[in-house]
Amino acid sequence: MLPGPIRSVESDVLIIGGGLAGLAAALEAVRTVPRVTVLCKRKSGMSGNTLVSGGGFAAFLPGGDDSCERYVQDTMESGKGMNDRTLVEILARQSAPAIERLEGWGVKFMRLNGEFMSKHAPGHSCPRSLYCEFGPREQTIRGLAVLRPLRDRVSQAGARLMDHVAVIQLVKKDDRVIGALGIDLAQEELIYFSAQAVILAAGGAGRLFSRNNNSAEITGDAFSLALNAGVPLRDMEFVQFYPTMLHDPVKLTLSNTLFGDGAVLRNALGEKFMVKYAPQDADMATRDQMCQAIFGEIGAKRAVADQVYLDCTGIPAPALERSHRRLKQYLEQHGVDMQKDWLPVSPAAHFSMGGIRINACCETSLEGLYAAGECAGGVHGANRLATNALTEAVVFGSIAGERAASFAAKAGNLKVPPPRIVWPDGGTGKETCAEIRNFLCKTMWENASIIRSKESLSRAWENIRHCRERLSRRGCAGFRDWAKYLELKGMCQVAEAVVRAALCREESRGSHFREDFPRENTRWIGSVEVAMMEEHNFRVDFRPSHGFYR
Ligand SMILES: Cc1cc2nc3c(=O)[nH]c(=O)nc-3n(C[C@H](O)[C@H](O)[C@H](O)COP(=O)(O)OP(=O)(O)OC[C@H]3O[C@@H](n4cnc5c(N)ncnc54)[C@H](O)[C@@H]3O)c2cc1C
CATH class of the missing domain: 3.90.700.10 (Succinate dehydrogenase/fumarate reductase flavoprotein, catalytic domain)
Structure with missing residues (x-):
């Protein structure tokens, strides 16, 4: 069945995700183009892992013992040299300006006698973690101290915030992205969002594992959207557990x-x-x-x-x-x-080091598509240093916003009618999405988490295939059910990307520990890339790196 006529919304820049990366991107994009839309599965500025974060930002502040080079070195050491050094250098160089920008947007940092209070987090060779001031009742949602002022700024700047819209598909014409399809979960309708440029800022995939500390909606959607659009992911085997x-x-x-x-x-x-x-x-x-x-x-x-x-x-x-x-x-x-x-x-599962392959401008392999924040791969390598993720989200969110807007300002408007889409209403399976999802997440925790082996990963892969089959027997009753169905279908794809990358890397490095290959091996210096050729047909390649730092 076709889900009825599709409403269209036009934008210059479309941002998928209302966490720190998405909001930072919006604040940059509105400086160049008038029509910026932020879509959020929950509520922009009240969702994602930014909301539940500790509000800690790593930054190299000139004037003390720290240096830009030292910050780069610490990040590369922790990432076991698997990081993209160019991205790490941008992170370090842009960290202090990012803090300044955040303060300009109204975020308050803890200070002692007027100076930033800098804490020493494990893995950093000196104190460089700054923390936001948060209210007495905000211990479990400390990120609100960052998100609330940013959301206010974004609305004041004229960007359009559309909440409770789950993006289910990127729309392409030839080799360029031209928008996305989303389900408005409140109005229960399908919307076609056409845009000159699209930024993926929909976070990581911690919810793939039954034990995790992520926000409820962090189910790897950015990764499945990218995979289904033919955009490759890198380093998916590197998942950080807290x-x-x-x-x-x-x-x-x-x-x-x-x-x-x-x-x-x-x-x-x-x-x-x-x-x-x-x-x-x-x-x-x-x-x-x-x-x-x-x-x-x-x-x-x-x-x-x-x-x-x-x-x-x-x-x-x-x-x-x-x-x-x-x-x-x-x-x-x-x-x-x-x-x-x-x-x-x-x-507990905490952070996805891997993600969408980007370059220094946050461009992906698909023209017009940008990625930033936790959904982008390359900054953290095999293991992320504490407080580097929020800095990453604001630094690369801003770059993505600026680059996407200048691309949109120059790009010609491709007028394309909304794509036709069919939902699966013919299935007879009685299982709920929740039942299949619980099985998937339990299998990921038990077989593909902190200690892995060929045997456990093969078991996980087999169970993922089983989940997919069970899901395919199910029909969908209405838009919300359809959104859940597609979310779970995407989770199966992302789980497979993690497992296939972990099977490929026959060594132990950083967060990826294989008990059958317990040591680092120089043969594996480089990144594992996973792409989806057609539904469920994955291509897994190892790309050796020639610029290893040690
Ligand atoms: C408990 C915890 C504590 C942490 N503490 C710190 C810390 O102190 N310092 C640090 O550096 N890092 C920390 N991190 C990591 C850091 O919080 C995240 O990496 C960072 O916030 C990611 O920001 P983001 O904007 O990329 O994604 P998120 O903040 O996760 O935002 C993703 C957004 O995308 C939306 N979304 C998802 N799917 C869709 C879809 N299909 N359609 C539309 N919208 C969608 C979500 O609703 C959300 O708005 C912590 C993480 C956790 C879990």
Whole structure:
């Protein structure tokens, strides 16, 4: 059945995603072109991983011990040299101007005696993480401190914000993107958004794994939209897991900067175990090392119910008061005393290092299509450093906005009628999307998360195929159901991209640990690229890198 007549909305620049990258892109684009539209599956400025983030931005601020080169080096070290160095240099160079821009847009950063308060996060060789000021009730939505002023600015600047619109397909003419199709979830209608240029800023794919700390709608849509438009993804095997997720008495991601102030991990026997796994850095090791160490302790039965302890009792009271006062108060409200109690923590899927291949201008392989923020790959390599993602979102969001707008200003208007689209209403399968999705996410956690092998990844691949078949037997009853169906179909494709890339890389590097290939191997210096030739027919290529930094 055809889903009825399609309403059209025209724009110069169409932005898919209302998180930090999308809003930063909009603020740049409106400076050049008049018609900028931001589409968001939930509500722009109230969604995505930016909302639940800790509000920490890494930045090299001139005048201290830090340097641009040192920041680049730290990021490359953490990424095990898999990063695109050009993108990393842009990140480092543009980090201070990005903070200045954010302040200009009304974002407030924590300061001490008028100076930025800079924290030392694991993996960075010096303190360079700045944090936003957030309100007393915003412990679990600290990103609001960034998003609220940006959303206000974007509306004041005249961009059109369309909330509760899930983009389901990019529309192409020949080798150029000319818009997108979206389902308005509130009005229950299909809309054709035509545009001169399109920016993908729809975030990562943490929700692919049953244990994660991502916002509910972060299901990898940008990746499946790109795959279905023939745009390749890189480094999809590199998924970051966050080591210190508290589940009880509240669900909360506990900041890595606690380690910089003296917190340590302990196993069920009370032993500090990080020194065994990372003798040099111990509790200042990177997230990948911490997660693998925790899984090591779980495997050796030195954990309690798959959890270890975060012991903050060694943090000196002044440091706790200065840097973690709000967290301390929040936990106290839930009956936890950080100065006495050890906090039970375990890893959860956190961040997609891989993503859409972009160049320094955020251009993708498809003319007119740009990507920025977590959905773009290349900046972080095999493992992301703490607080580098928000800086990335604002730096590359701005670049994408500027470049897309200047492309749109020059590009000819391609008038193309809305594409015809058919929804699958003939299926007889009775399974709900939720049932199939739970199975998919459980399979990804159990077989393709922190510790992988050919056997576990092959099992994951087989189960993904099974999910796809189960889904194809289902019909759709209405627009919302159709949106859920397509979201899950996309999740199956993205899960397959992760698994196929992880199967391809027969070594361990950064966040990608293969117990059948437990060491780094120089043969694998380069990136694994995954593209979809036609539905479910993937091409997986290894592209050697010749500019390795070590
Ligand atoms: C718990 C947590 C804490 C973190 N803390 C930090 C930190 O302190 N510092 C740091 O640097 N990084 C942190 N990160 C990572 C960082 O928050 C993200 O990488 C970053 O916010 C991504 O920004 P983005 O704009 O690319 O995507 P997001 O903020 O995730 O925004 C994506 C947007 O796309 C929309 N969307 C998705 N699919 C569709 C679709 N099909 N159609 C339309 N819209 C769609 C979403 O609704 C959302 O508005 C944290 C992450 C988590 C999960």
